[in-house]
Amino acid sequence: MASDPTHHSRRVRRLRQVMFVSALALLALILLWSSFGSGAWFGARVTSGPAQAEMIDAVMRGKNQQGKPYVLRAQVLRQRLETTSIYDMQAPDIELGTRRAKDRIQAQAQSGVYDQQTGNIVLSGEVELRQTGDRIIRAPEVDFNMQSGDFIVQGPLQMRSPARLISADLLTSTGNNKTHEFTNGVITLFAKGQK
Amino acid sequence: MRGLAILLFSLFFATPATAQSPTRFATSPDAPIVVSGQTIILQELKNRALLNGNAKLLQGDLSMTATTMTIIFDPKQGDQAQDVFASDGVSVVDVKGQISHADEAHYNVAAETLELTGNVRVENHNPDAQLGTAQGQRLMINMRDGTSQIYSNAGSGRARIQLKP
Numbered sequence: 264m265a266s267d268p269t270h271h272s273r274r275v276r277r278l279r280q281v282m283f284v285s286a287l288a289l290l291a292l293i294l295l296w297s298s299f300g301s302g303a304w305f306g307a308r309v310t311s312g313p314a315q316a317e318m319i320d321a322v323m324r325g326k327n328q329q330g331k332p333y334v335l336r337a338q339v340l341r342q343r344l345e346t347t348s349i350y351d352m353q354a355p356d357i358e359l360g361t362r363r364a365k366d367r368i369q370a371q372a373q374s375g376v377y378d379q380q381t382g383n384i385v386l387s388g389e390v391e392l393r394q395t396g397d398r399i400i401r402a403p404e405v406d407f408n409m410q411s412g413d414f415i416v417q418g419p420l421q422m423r424s425p426a427r428l429i430s431a432d433l434l435t436s437t438g439n440n441k442t443h444e445f446t447n448g449v450i451t452l453f454a455k456g457q458k
Numbered sequence: 459m460r461g462l463a464i465l466l467f468s469l470f471f472a473t474p475a476t477a478q479s480p481t482r483f484a485t486s487p488d489a490p491i492v493v494s495g496q497t498i499i500l501q502e503l504k505n506r507a508l509l510n511g512n513a514k515l516l517q518g519d520l521s522m523t524a525t526t527m528t529i530i531f532d533p534k535q536g537d538q539a540q541d542v543f544a545s546d547g548v549s550v551v552d553v554k555g556q557i558s559h560a561d562e563a564h565y566n567v568a569a570e571t572l573e574l575t576g577n578v579r580v581e582n583h584n585p586d587a588q589l590g591t592a593q594g595q596r597l598m599i600n601m602r603d604g605t606s607q608i609y610s611n612a613g614s615g616r617a618r619i620q621l622k623p
Contacts, residue, residue: 268551396536427537431498448498450507450529452491452539452567 285318302338304350316342321352327359327382328410329438333382334358335377348380355386359412360395366441369393370407376415382410392416398424400434426453459606469606482604484552486518487570493529505531515542515565519553520601522563522572539567548574548603550599558597570601578608 282343306318321340326332337352355375360367373388384407392400392407392414402420407413416434423429431445496511506528513527525546532538542565550558550572561576573596580592597610608619 424534424537426539429498429500442501443500445498445500447494447496448509449492449494450498452493452529454488454490 292309313344315344318342327412329412331364331412332358333360333409336377348378350377350379351375351385352377355384357384357386357407357409359409365395366412366438368396368407368412370405372405379409383408390416390419398422402434412440426452428453463586472544476551483556483599483602483606484519484554485599485601486520489518491542491567492516493527493542495527505533507531512543515544516611520550520572521552522548522550522565524548524563550574554587555582556587556589557581557583561598565601572599572601573597574599580608588621 265381301326304318304321304323306321308316308319318340319333319338321337323335324332334357336356337350337354339353343349343351348353352375353373355370355372357368357376359369370384370386370390372390375384375386377384386405386407387403389404390400390405390456392402392405394400400416400420400422402416402418404417406415406417414436416436417451418432419430420432420434420435421428421430422434428451429445429448430451431448433446436443479605484513493507493509493515495509495512495513497509499508500506501508509527511525513524515522515527522544524544526544528543529539530541530543533539542563542604544563544565545561548560550556550560550563558574558578558580560574561579562574564573564575566573575596577581578592578594578597580589580597582589582591592608594608594610597606598609599606
């Protein structure tokens with residue numbers, strides 16, 4: 264039985280269209296993925312005024328100098344137009360490192376200022392910084408660097424873990440060698456079963 | 459004379475000399491250990507914390523001060539303290555008025571022992587206590603029941619305890 268040549272060419276045309284649309288979708292996906300990795304902001308709504316641009320439910324994903332993935336979130340993000348690398352954040356939420364990583368850091372605060380050029384974030388107002396191993400740092404202000412993982416905590420601060428509570432006036436912490444230096448510190452060591 | 463009123467005993471034992479201290483230290487082994495210092499450097503990769511400048515350890519009725527202290531954490535249990543080492547001008551004070559001085563100290567938290575070494579001198583400032591002073595090279599305090607033993611140097615063969623009349 265001979266096939267209908269017009270029916271065949273119609274099928275080929277449809278296949279070509281599907282391939283073209285698929286290629287476009289794939290290209291869009293690649294572009295979207297690469298922009299996520301490069302540290303661009305995405306938000307639910309963007310408004311811009313004469314002095315600043317504002318984004319609602321802003322999210323930025325990227326990798327730092329050490330190759331650790333990070334996610335920055337803010338309920339409201341405002342870009343200062345006079346210094347475009349600086350963003351003011353409301354309710355910032357930071358994740359550095361994967362969920363399985365042993366040195367993962369999560370931080371939340373009432374507000375923050377992010378300098379995209381240096382990777383530095385100043386978090387303020389009831390800052391809570393969580394590290395792997397059920398360790399929680401609470402302080403009024405934390406100066407956190409996304410690129411290095413280093414942070415400076417202004418006290419009065421508390422670092423709490425299951426068997427230890429450290430209170431101090433100041434904490435300087437380096438991400439690479441996991442060293443924490445406390446000024447005027449007090450460590451309370453709990454025996455098993457104590458809290 | 460007051461000086462004569464003090465009875466002096468020198469206790470001789472086989473080398474190294476050991477003397478059972480006739481007094482107990484006030485200890486609270488189940489209380490949390492509170493350690494402070496001008497600077498505390500917590501080194502996670504080495505499982506230790508270094509305390510510099512007016513380092514102080516307080517556990518219930520007993521406290522210890524020194525210029526520097528090092529806390530060693532249990533590598534398996536992370537932040538659980540295993541040992542505390544103190545050096546340079548160590549003083550141990552309990553609420554009963556006993557003050558002990560030594561060059562170094564080692565608090566083995568799991569074994570509940572506090573060992574003072576080097577030029578150990580125990581002074582009792584409690585008027586009701588039997589012990590006046592004790593001297594030796596090593597003092598071992600059982601942190602569970604407060605009992606203690608003082609040892610001399612392996613060569614000198616003598617630990618000295620001075621009792622009140």
